[in-house]
Amino acid sequence: MGLALHTDLYELNMAASYMRRGMDQEATFSLFVRDLPERRGFLVAAGLESCLDFLERFRFEEEDLAFLRDGLGFDADTTELFRDVRFTGEVWAVPEGRIVFADEPLMEITAPIAVAQLVETYLLNIATFQTTIASKAARCRLAARDRELVDFAFRRTQGADAAMAVARTTAMVGFAATSNVEAARRYGLRTAGTMAHSYIESFPSEADAFRAFAQDFPHRTTFLVDTYDTLNGVRTAVEVIRELGLEDSLGIRLDSGDLLELSRRARAILDEAGLAHVRIFASGGLDEVEVDRLVAAGAPIDAFGIGTRMGVSADAPYLNSVYKLVEFDRRPVVKLSEEKATEPGRKQVFRGAAGDVIGLREEPPPIGAEPILVPVMRDGRRSGPRHGLDVAKRLFEADLVRLPAAATRLDDPEPPQPPFSGALRELTAQARAEALRRAGVTP
Amino acid sequence: MGLALHTDLYELNMAASYMRRGMDQEATFSLFVRDLPERRGFLVAAGLESCLDFLERFRFEEEDLAFLRDGLGFDADTTELFRDVRFTGEVWAVPEGRIVFADEPLMEITAPIAVAQLVETYLLNIATFQTTIASKAARCRLAARDRELVDFAFRRTQGADAAMAVARTTAMVGFAATSNVEAARRYGLRTAGTMAHSYIESFPSEADAFRAFAQDFPHRTTFLVDTYDTLNGVRTAVEVIRELGLEDSLGIRLDSGDLLELSRRARAILDEAGLAHVRIFASGGLDEVEVDRLVAAGAPIDAFGIGTRMGVSADAPYLNSVYKLVEFDRRPVVKLSEEKATEPGRKQVFRGAAGDVIGLREEPPPIGAEPILVPVMRDGRRSGPRHGLDVAKRLFEADLVRLPAAATRLDDPEPPQPPFSGALRELTAQARAEALRRAGVTP
Numbered sequence: 001m002g003l004a005l006h007t008d009l010y011e012l013n014m015a016a017s018y019m020r021r022g023m024d025q026e027a028t029f030s031l032f033v034r035d036l037p038e039r040r041g042f043l044v045a046a047g048l049e050s051c052l053d054f055l056e057r058f059r060f061e062e063e064d065l066a067f068l069r070d071g072l073g074f075d076a077d078t079t080e081l082f083r084d085v086r087f088t089g090e091v092w093a094v095p096e097g098r099i100v101f102a103d104e105p106l107m108e109i110t111a112p113i114a115v116a117q118l119v120e121t122y123l124l125n126i127a128t129f130q131t132t133i134a135s136k137a138a139r140c141r142l143a144a145r146d147r148e149l150v151d152f153a154f155r156r157t158q159g160a161d162a163a164m165a166v167a168r169t170t171a172m173v174g175f176a177a178t179s180n181v182e183a184a185r186r187y188g189l190r191t192a193g194t195m196a197h198s199y200i201e202s203f204p205s206e207a208d209a210f211r212a213f214a215q216d217f218p219h220r221t222t223f224l225v226d227t228y229d230t231l232n233g234v235r236t237a238v239e240v241i242r243e244l245g246l247e248d249s250l251g252i253r254l255d256s257g258d259l260l261e262l263s264r265r266a267r268a269i270l271d272e273a274g275l276a277h278v279r280i281f282a283s284g285g286l287d288e289v290e291v292d293r294l295v296a297a298g299a300p301i302d303a304f305g306i307g308t309r310m311g312v313s314a315d316a317p318y319l320n321s322v323y324k325l326v327e328f329d330r331r332p333v334v335k336l337s338e339e340k341a342t343e344p345g346r347k348q349v350f351r352g353a354a355g356d357v358i359g360l361r362e363e364p365p366p367i368g369a370e371p372i373l374v375p376v377m378r379d380g381r382r383s384g385p386r387h388g389l390d391v392a393k394r395l396f397e398a399d400l401v402r403l404p405a406a407a408t409r410l411d412d413p414e415p416p417q418p419p420f421s422g423a424l425r426e427l428t429a430q431a432r433a434e435a436l437r438r439a440g441v442t443p
Numbered sequence: 444m445g446l447a448l449h450t451d452l453y454e455l456n457m458a459a460s461y462m463r464r465g466m467d468q469e470a471t472f473s474l475f476v477r478d479l480p481e482r483r484g485f486l487v488a489a490g491l492e493s494c495l496d497f498l499e500r501f502r503f504e505e506e507d508l509a510f511l512r513d514g515l516g517f518d519a520d521t522t523e524l525f526r527d528v529r530f531t532g533e534v535w536a537v538p539e540g541r542i543v544f545a546d547e548p549l550m551e552i553t554a555p556i557a558v559a560q561l562v563e564t565y566l567l568n569i570a571t572f573q574t575t576i577a578s579k580a581a582r583c584r585l586a587a588r589d590r591e592l593v594d595f596a597f598r599r600t601q602g603a604d605a606a607m608a609v610a611r612t613t614a615m616v617g618f619a620a621t622s623n624v625e626a627a628r629r630y631g632l633r634t635a636g637t638m639a640h641s642y643i644e645s646f647p648s649e650a651d652a653f654r655a656f657a658q659d660f661p662h663r664t665t666f667l668v669d670t671y672d673t674l675n676g677v678r679t680a681v682e683v684i685r686e687l688g689l690e691d692s693l694g695i696r697l698d699s700g701d702l703l704e705l706s707r708r709a710r711a712i713l714d715e716a717g718l719a720h721v722r723i724f725a726s727g728g729l730d731e732v733e734v735d736r737l738v739a740a741g742a743p744i745d746a747f748g749i750g751t752r753m754g755v756s757a758d759a760p761y762l763n764s765v766y767k768l769v770e771f772d773r774r775p776v777v778k779l780s781e782e783k784a785t786e787p788g789r790k791q792v793f794r795g796a797a798g799d800v801i802g803l804r805e806e807p808p809p810i811g812a813e814p815i816l817v818p819v820m821r822d823g824r825r826s827g828p829r830h831g832l833d834v835a836k837r838l839f840e841a842d843l844v845r846l847p848a849a850a851t852r853l854d855d856p857e858p859p860q861p862p863f864s865g866a867l868r869e870l871t872a873q874a875r876a877e878a879l880r881r882a883g884v885t886p
Contacts, residue, residue, distance in 0.1 A: 006603050008595075008622040009636030017659040023645065067628050113645060120639075124598040125606065132601075152451075155567040156761050158575075158601035160449050163568065165602055179451040185510050193452030196563075198768035201776050202466065202556060205881055216460040228779055228882030308761050317760040318599050318751050325641035333644050336671055438648055439671030 002061040003054055004085075007121045009072070015114040016074060019081040025329035026089075027113035028346050029120065030105045031127055032324075037316030041413025042403060044138050044396060045094045045106050046169045047130030051123050052382055055087040058119060087115055091377035092361070094349070097134075097172050097392030098372060099399035101416050103358055104349045105373060106131065106321075113328065120323045128321040129162070134169040136288075136313035138396070140306050141174045142408055143292035148303035150192045151178035152283055153311025166311045172392045176303070187389060192305075194222035194253055194281075206233060210240040218244070222251035222281055225266070230257055234266045238273045251279040251302075259284070260299045267300040279303065287314070292410055332431040336439060343424055344431040348373050350421075355404075359421030445504040446497055447528075450564045452515070458557040459517060462524040468772035469532075470556035471789050472563065473548045474570055475767075480759030484856025485846060487581050487839060488537045488549050489612045490573030494566050495825055498530040501562060530558055534820035535804070537792070540577075540615050540835030541815060542842035544859050546801055547792045548816060549574065549764075556771065563766045571764040572605070577612040579731075579756035581839070583749050584617045585851055586735035591746035593635045594621035595726055596754025609754045615835045619746070630832060635748075637665035637696055637724075649676060653683040661687070665694035665724055668709070673700055677709045681716045694722040694745075702727070703742045710743040722746065730757065735853055775874040779882060786867055787874040791816050793864075798847075802864030 018024070033043060060068070060082045069079045089111025094100055106127050109116050140149055151170040157163040167183030177192035178184055184191045195213055203209035206228055214221045223240070225233030237252050252270070254262050259282045270278045282294070283305030291304050308314065324342045325333050332344030346361040352369035365371055375383050406414040420428070461467070476486060503511070503525045512522045532554025537543055549570050552559050583592055594613040600606040610626030620635035621627055627634045638656055646652035649671055657664045666683070668676030680695050695713070697705050702725050713721045725737070726748030734747050751757065767785045768776050775787030789804040795812035808814050818826050849857040863871070 003603075003625075005625040005628060006597075006606075007624055008597055009624055009627075009634045010622065010638055011636075012624060013636060013656075013660060014638055014642045017642070017656055018645070020659055021655060025645075027641070027645070029641070067624075071628060072624070072634060113641075117639070117641065121598050122603060125600060125603055128599050129601045129605075154449075154451055155564050155766075156571050156764065157568060158572045158755065158760070159605040159608060160446075160565060160568050161604035162572075162602040163449075179453065181450055181452055181455065181510075181515070182446075182448040184452075185448060185514060191452040191515060193454075193456060195453055195457055196560070197778055198470070198472070198556075198560065198776075199457045199460070201768050201778070202461075202468075202470070202771050212464060213456075213460055216463055217456060228878070232882070312601065312755075312760040314760055317601070317755040317757055321599065323598075325644050328641075328645050333641075335640055335644070435671070439675070 002057065002059055002064055003122065004058060004060045004064050004118070005067065007118055011118050011120055012068065012072065015085075015118045016078050016081065018114040018117070020078060024112045024114070026110055027116045027325055028108055028110040028327040029116050029323050030326045030347060031107040031109070031123060032105045032322065033102055033131070034320045034322060035102050036415045037319070039315055039410070039413065040135055041407035041409060041415045042099045042101060042135070042138075043131055043319070044134035044173060045098050045100050045131055046096050046134035046172060047127040048093050048096045048107065048376065049386060050126050050130070051107065052091070052377055054122055054126070055091065055119060055377060055380065056382065058085075058087040058115075060085060085115055085118065086380060087111060087119060088380040089116060089377070090375065090379075092346075092373045093376045094372050095374065095387060095392065095395055097395035099396070099403060100349070101356065101418055104356065104418060105347050108346055108373065110346070124321055124323050128319050130165050130169050132313045132317065132319050133166050133311070134173055136310055136316070137170040137175065138173040138400070139288040139410060140291060140310055143288040143295065143410060144304060145295055147295060147301060148176040149174070150303060150305045151175050151180065151311070152305040152307035154180045156308040157311040163311070168389065170310070171389055173396055174393065179305070195224050197224065197227045200224060200227040207236050207240060210237060211244065214240055214244050214246055218246060220249050221246060222253050224253045224255060226254055226256050230254060230262050231265055231269065234269045238269065238275060241275060241278070250275070250277065251281050253281040253283060255284045259301065260294055260297050263299045263301045281305065283307070285309070288410055332427055334428065334431040334435050336432065336435050343420065343428050345424065345427050347424070349418065355416050356418035357421050358418050358424060360423050360427065363421060363423045445500065445502055445507055446565065447501060447503045447507050447561070448510065450561055454561050454563055455511070455515065458528075458561045459521050459524065461557040461560070463521060467555045467557070469553055470559045470768055471551055471553040471770040472559050472766050473769045473790060474550040474552070474566060475548045475765065476545055476574070477763045477765060478545050479858045480762070482758055482853070482856065483578055484850035484852060484858045485542045485544060485578070485581075486574055486762070487577035487616060488541050488543050488574055489539050489577035489615060490570040491536050491539045491550065491819065492829060493569045493573070494550065495534065495820060497565055497569070498534065498562060498820060498823065499825065501530040501558070503528060528558055528561070529823060530554060530562060531823040532559060532820070533818065533822075535789075535816045536819045537815050538817065538830060538835065538838055540838035542839070542846060543792070544799065544861055547799065547861060548790050551789055551816065553789070567764055567766050571762050573608050573612050575756045575760065575762050576609050576754070577616055579753055579759070580613040580618065581616040581843070582731040582853060583734060583753055586731040586738065586853060587747060588738055590738060590744060591619040592617070593746060593748045594618050594623065594754070595748035595750035597623040599751040600754040606754070611832065613753070614832055616839055617836065622748070638667050640667065640670045643667060643670040650679050650683060653680060654687065657683055657687050657689055661689060663692050664689060665696050667696045667698060669697055669699050673697060673705050674708055674712065677712045681712065681718060684718060684721070693718070693720065694724050696724040696726060698727045702744065703737055703740050706742045706744045724748065726750070728752070731853055775870055777871065777874040777878050779875065779878050786863065786871050788867065788870050790867070792861065798859050799861035800864050801861050801867060803866050803870065806864060806866045
């Protein structure tokens, strides 16, 4: 089945109405985040590649049409209007991995209004979710400094598909590996993982379990040491390492307790045993705040497994994203509402040494500034190659080092608020006057 | 492709180790929530049917095996061990829709330890997520009293698949409809939806837009009235209703502003125009707290569209769920850790007039109490019919009316804390002594 019914009913209603009336004028919709959650100093754009896949494949299959008719009650003539709908439009977008702020378009979609409207729900969903997670994971990355991070979120993300996106977006912002095997296959990621407490409990003793695992995986053994008593567990790991003459890729994992204190004492035990090369891995309800605390305190932890709180972006599980009509039939459009005002016209974000300016797509860039929205789709086809994760990673790293320090603070960050260009402010004033006229209000 | 790689790497490591060693003893894992989020007085079990589908289909396809070998580095002999793995075990579970509390197993899985371990990640993911959403949506249901609720969450759930589960679980707890067309198709749900602001903005005037929509959908017209000025919008809707002689299934939708005040004034305008049958629908950033406030204040709102905050369970986007080994090779198992202690053995929850008791599966139920875990799978096949949403809805309604009032409070609810039976307490004491012995500690 196609994905065309992955939409809200009202999109189908509106599209049907437009098509019945022959309203095939071009519309531009802008997808952006209105304001940042309290603890976000920046966002990391993500989800674009999935959105472009969706747009390339967008069509109503025979069984979708049957549901429009039999399930939703569209008449036969109206249903037929959906048969040939394809996304034939144009997309400008901020490439995945780039850093963005409030009001900056992540994507701008231009197409005949019916189809531009039909794709709203899916594009908003994917872009909002993946940007939410990439932005949360980037904070973990900042907290970890030079320590490695591993995505451990699969078991408690909001569904199994969400876990795939989490693994991919965490890789984008510099996570070293994931526990998620399917995601590793799909996206070519490094995997990481060891054993659970249940494994230890299935053997007569902890030492038996460690020995068995090390025999089965001599080249990738990380001993989970906290099933019974953590420091005893570390000593047992040392014994088994010696007994079996294990050498490479060794580690222990702490999954509970006071990770600062336990990591110090575990490190001391390992070092005294001449096992300075055995790494310490920590997990268990961690997020960027806890990782930051541990790293700042000098905990001798080499890598962190970050799970649930990152994987659902627990402190800010959604973004205030919108998909707003900004131009219709070449006419700039605004919404008047006080709380939800929007700026009209096709936009561009100009990124320069002094920060970003949000302007119009057609205006000349300020000297030295880079336009960060680029054309990614024309006539419904990708206008360039599909970007891999490697490209997104590079873009993220490059933008990250240019962020103001205030935006990268974990606590109480200050996100930049990019100003609007003169040309955009002028167009906004004109469009508001026109909207007031339509509303029957004399300004 | 199969879903067998929808797992964490460590599950594969452990399963490989068990199979290489011929450890095919039966293990029972218990999936439960350790403690409830602050604002939850109860949980609603959900996700079981998806989990059973997964278990029935569980197998490693040829390409999965290839990835184990080439992608993960398992040797050829070990890889072959996965070829014939199927889920041949037994599942006891709380049926979807039933209300549960902390420590009460949602599911208990008994199977040879390798496969029982392999399915952990997926089962935890699905049960945790769907129970999270069902529990949040149930709070919306409590807040709404007799008003209708519609799921509007699709655009900002954590991925498109999450949206399907949200639509299904909201229906389970009494939502009347969803905007999500694909979910309506999959699960046979009622759809609801009208128009967006962009539709209004695409016509020369609001009246033109209202007229066009009503002509195209004369039997399901809800006018979105807040694009320009809400009360003007209501008056325009009245004019169009009269002009076109519209009669049935009419409504207006308020999507911004002071919904209490606007709904009252809109109701007055409609009533004065003799349009008492035109319903008022409200949406826009609502959750159970806001719905409760509006209903308590007597807002004349007939139906609420609830979106993002419900769809991601914004105040508690995950549950502290675990999948714990409670029995291995007929031996009860506990974890000793202070923070994360677990009770051993196969369990049952006995629901009686005085509340729940958590006991052992084999102990006799207290007089008049109902065991709420039922066998749902034997030898890897469903042991009864697949339950439809209608069954889950009935179970939810029946449990809801029996909840203590303190558990149903939206603010500062008090969840019942079911006691353990004497038999379970006794088994726990025995198993702890045994675990201490294994840990080499003298009690």
